[in-house]
Amino acid sequence: MIRLDSRAPDFAQAFKRLLGLKREIAEDVDETVRGIIAGVVSGGDAALVDYTRRFDRLGQDFSAASLRITAEEVEAAVAACPAEARAALELAAERIEAYHRRQIPEDHLSTDDLGVTAGWRWTALESVGLYVPGGTASYPSSVLMNAVPARVAGVPRIVMVVPTPEGQLNPLVLAAAHLSGVTEIYRVGGAQAVAALAYGTETIAPVAKIVGPGNAWVAAAKRRVFGQVGIDMIAGPSEVLILADGHANPDWIAADLLAQAEHDPAAQSVLVTDSDELADATEAAVERALATLPRADIARASWRDYGAIVLVRNFEEAVPLVDAIAPEHLEIETEDADELALKIRNAGAIFLGSHTPEAIGDYVGGPNHVLPTARSARFSSGLGVLDFMKRTSILRCDPAALRALGPAAIALGQSEGLDGHARSVAIRLNL
Amino acid sequence: MIRLDSRAPDFAQAFKRLLGLKREIAEDVDETVRGIIAGVVSGGDAALVDYTRRFDRLGQDFSAASLRITAEEVEAAVAACPAEARAALELAAERIEAYHRRQIPEDHLSTDDLGVTAGWRWTALESVGLYVPGGTASYPSSVLMNAVPARVAGVPRIVMVVPTPEGQLNPLVLAAAHLSGVTEIYRVGGAQAVAALAYGTETIAPVAKIVGPGNAWVAAAKRRVFGQVGIDMIAGPSEVLILADGHANPDWIAADLLAQAEHDPAAQSVLVTDSDELADATEAAVERALATLPRADIARASWRDYGAIVLVRNFEEAVPLVDAIAPEHLEIETEDADELALKIRNAGAIFLGSHTPEAIGDYVGGPNHVLPTARSARFSSGLGVLDFMKRTSILRCDPAALRALGPAAIALGQSEGLDGHARSVAIRLNL
Structure with missing residues (x-):
């Protein structure tokens, strides 16, 4: 397990190493x-x-x-x-x-002042295969x-x-x-x-x-x-990042870290806290909980190789660290959890407060548990209804609308050297 | 140019060949x-x-x-x-x-009867590169x-x-x-x-x-x-499919077919019509228009190798053909264009009526011109605002909500052999 302290002089490099840990075994198949x-x-x-x-x-x-x-x-x-x-x-x-x-x-679908009707229609995919x-x-x-x-x-x-x-x-x-x-x-x-x-x-x-x-x-x-x-996305090993302050229960935090770690030796569990006491107590609680966990071998390997506890001065300082990690799952167990959540840009799913263990979201919360891993929450979302639909844009010009817009389309077509584009408009305007 | 007739006995195979035409030159780079x-x-x-x-x-x-x-x-x-x-x-x-x-x-974000607060938040990507x-x-x-x-x-x-x-x-x-x-x-x-x-x-x-x-x-x-x-998606050669009845102007249709063909020798322009006369007149109009088109070499090659005119008995029959082609651009120049559009499932963008040449959409219509090609409108959409945002799901249980949902989560965790998941819930319920 990796322990970092934002007050340490080499923190920036050490955090960069944590970010760069390669957890995927790229089998050449x-x-x-x-x-x-x-x-x-x-x-x-x-x-x-x-x-x-x-x-x-x-x-x-x-x-x-x-x-x-x-x-x-x-x-x-x-x-x-x-x-x-x-x-x-x-x-x-x-x-x-x-x-x-x-x-x-x-x-x-709506019609603007020029008489242009524009909009879109969503339709379901005709068929889907589920592996x-x-x-x-x-x-x-x-x-x-x-x-x-x-x-x-x-x-x-x-x-x-x-x-x-x-x-x-x-x-x-x-x-x-x-x-x-x-x-x-x-x-x-x-x-x-x-x-x-x-x-x-x-x-x-x-x-x-x-x-x-x-x-x-x-x-x-x-x-x-x-x-x-x-x-859909290609999923990597699962991961959780927990932001917790000194009021959090170290045994609960440890249980959540291990719930993630038990998935896969390449899973990653990270605690970010402003409390030295919580950091120490959680580290000890993880060891205690491992002693009786059925999948302890897997969880222990994950915690040993990829687990981390990061000490920060305050949670303001934690925000850019979370956004850089862009965790699949983010638990926030601090007193101002709701406010802190609003400051985070990159996370697949956020679990607020001490009574929302991530496992609730895996099963019965309602939100999807298929979430972006390996920092891809910087640019993608969890699975949802939109992944099974697509949008067709719709455009209709009446003759007056074409007269209003046509000259600009002709000018752009010609400037791009696409005279055929320009002509398809001009021919309708007798130009 | 390929000419098909849905009344021909070999139509199904001929249409399948049209669908299967490989238009991408896969350079091995x-x-x-x-x-x-x-x-x-x-x-x-x-x-x-x-x-x-x-x-x-x-x-x-x-x-x-x-x-x-x-x-x-x-x-x-x-x-x-x-x-x-x-x-x-x-x-x-x-x-x-x-x-x-x-x-x-x-x-x-909303809270249900059990006290579970669930929802999502959209955020913009932190940065984007445009090639x-x-x-x-x-x-x-x-x-x-x-x-x-x-x-x-x-x-x-x-x-x-x-x-x-x-x-x-x-x-x-x-x-x-x-x-x-x-x-x-x-x-x-x-x-x-x-x-x-x-x-x-x-x-x-x-x-x-x-x-x-x-x-x-x-x-x-x-x-x-x-x-x-x-x-984003990997774009292939551009394509247009035009549904037009006997009322359409063959010179306008020809101009639209060539506006697409002038992009690339691998572009594809297809006319589907119920009118023999329109088919013949458009074929002749294409030849006339090519005579003066600056990019005639490109457009002629595209029309010759990948262009098609498909005669159908009626437009009901055309709907499954359009859905199979899933065109990037679909122009509908028939009397019942709006109704016909509602029957189409797969198209990147639809242009309605005879005064909406596709080139208007390329430039000044408003909808995006970055659209799915090569039949990918079966499963994807044109570029839009959602491509530059991502959704973070949000979940919060209060203690009562966790008591209500916890047992089911514990049962599912245990049934999947993930005791660590079950324990992270049970420990909060003193189970």
């Missing part, structure tokens, strides 16, 4: 992925089945007919889920839907966070793909898909699933956009098919 | 670009100056001190612009600003279309880069920068300029996002720096 995509494009279902048998260790009885998960299988899975988890998923889905409904954008990882990283909450906004946006076709290594599949993932309006589910994963969603096969019709988290192969495949289809 | 970016990252200003001398054929007197274009140079350029073009640019800037002001999004091509593709209108929305969004630092091959620079480009609130201008281009914007040098501070059109080197560089900074 791009060539393999290129081959897999080309294979699915040329081989269709047969190639998809072949890759799936091989990578997910499935037998020869896995065929094109096995690709789709049927409605009956989904129903059986839903029935097999523990009632408590199912009820929790339902509450989460309701709250996520209510929050995202407020994001539905408005169309606009869901298999095995231990198969999180039903992520299904809700990706599929519910797509449904709220009005996407008519929501396709989920999920690998079933050795045939295993978390029934809660199917329950979440069922709850959130997924319309088709296929038991495929990896670059081959991304290729199938982007280019289509005999069984899987192509989609317009692919979203959802995945491993290095999935990320490389999404980068490669971008352009053919839209993609 | 990625390795060169990788080297240039690494050079600027390690060499800073010195490398940037060196590449610029070489690629823009500038002399040894070009140094780090020459990188920035001064306010005096900008003023001199503005004064040197023809008055008519300057006035046209001012009108364009005003109208673009008025249109984009309506796109400023609203923040939202402007040099030479003949240096369009002042593009400067406005990229910079005005950034200023409207509230971006405090708008940096423009523009190469000056052999020292040449279009004064109207500087005038447009001046009008639209660009705050810094550097005379650099190519992958080296993209690298400088993304990573910074001694003279150029890094930005959070890079936008603007460019050649294959610029596009490859933008793809490479994505993640370090945000980027």
Whole structure:
């Protein structure tokens, strides 16, 4: 764990090092992925089945007919889920839907003094593919966070793909898909699933956009098919930054730091405080909590390699540090949390006050938990309804409006050497 | 030019071929670009100056001190612009600003029955880099279309880069920068300029996002720096699709087809009509108009290789064809243009009626002319204010709200094997 003090003479350099810590393991899988995509494009279902048998260790009885998960299988899975988890998923889905409904954008069209009618219309994407990882990283909450906004946006076709290594599949993932309006589910994963969603096969019709988290192969495949289809952001390891003053409870802060650290050895948890006492007490509390945490190995590695406690003179001084880190998750547990939040420009999500642990936002708060990582909150937003819609601009001139605007358009067309542009206006004005 | 008829028995295959026409020349410049970016990252200003001398054929007197274009140079350029073009640019800037002001999004925060306060806040990016091509593709209108929305969004630092091959620079480009609130201008281009914007040098501070059109080197560089900074879409060759019935004027339609074709031999102009007569008359009108068009060589090549006239039985039948093409620009010159427009899902921009040539939208209509190409209107929108802002979600629970939501969050955390998540909630509830 890294401990910094803004009063130290080398603080600026030390903070720069903290900012520059490389937490992504860039596995070089791009060539393999290129081959897999080309294979699915040329081989269709047969190639998809072949890759799936091989990578997910499935037998020869896995065929094109096995690709789709049927409605009956989904129903059986839903029935097999523990009632408590199912009820929790339902509450989460309701709250996520209510929050995202407020994001539905408005169309606009108005006519100005010159007689020019201008505006825009939002429409839902025609189809979306949702990638869901298999095995231990198969999180039903992520299904809700990706599929519910797509449904709220009005996407008519929501396709989920999920690998079933050795045939295993978390029934809660199917329950979440069922709850959130997924319309088709296929038991495929990896670059081959991304290729199938982007280019289509005999069984899987192509989609317009692919979203959802995945491993290095999935990320490389999404980068490669971008352009053919839209993609969401490429997520890096998770991260939290906590601003807390001397009134904060060190055991609660430690629990939040470790909730983030348990995701991944490359996750990052940072505490920024103006209190020496809180810094010391939290450091000790982290060690105590690690002793009984089931995923202590992962959390300990993350805290050791990327964890940090930064002491500042005051929170004014912390604002530019937060904006430079641009954390995915920002918890503010200070007395003036609301005011302090207003000063922050760069953060994916802000959690205010001591009774809003970040984990509430992961599951049932309502806001999306798919958030920009690795400093990308400087230029991007969490997932939302707008990611499943697009805007078409609309323009209409009546003859008088064209007469009013035409000469300026002709002048600009000619000045840019685009006479054909100028002529398309002039011909309508008899110029 | 390709002529299709929806009544022909092979129409479906022929239309699929039209859809699949590859119009992008994928120059393989990625390795060169990788080297240039690494050079600027390690060499800073010195490398940037060196590449610029070489690629823009500038002399040894070009140094780090020459990188920035001064306010005096900008003023001199503005004064040197023809008055008519300057006035046209001012009108364009005003109208673009008025249109984009309506796109400023609203923040939202509300508290529900459980005592959970949730919402979001939009903030402007802290800085943006605008790439402007040099030479003949240096369009002042593009400067406005990229910079005005950034200023409207509230971006405090708008940096423009523009190469000056052999020292040449279009004064109207500087005038447009001046009008639209660009705050810094550097005379650099190519992958080296993209690298400088993304990573910074001694003279150029890094930005959070890079936008603007460019050649294959610029596009490859933008793809490479994505993640370090945000980027806008990678634009392909321009395209127009015109829906017109028998009432349309074939000379006007031909002028619009050629206004698009004159951009680039890889541009695409398509007419879809229910009138055999209009199809024939437009084909003849295109040939007549080409005879006197200054950029006839480019326009003729585009029309010959990628132009198309598609005959349909009726416009109902045209709707799925338009949605499959997802044109960057869609002109509707039919009697029921407004109703027909509502049936279209995929288009970057729609131009309604016979007095709205697409060129009006390129310059002075108000909507943005940076639009999705190559079928990407299926999943993305034209440039707008939202591209220069990002949304931070906000969540606050009071103790009662945490008691109400906590058990569900604990259940989901445990079901996902993330006990640390569950504990961060439980510890606050004494569970």
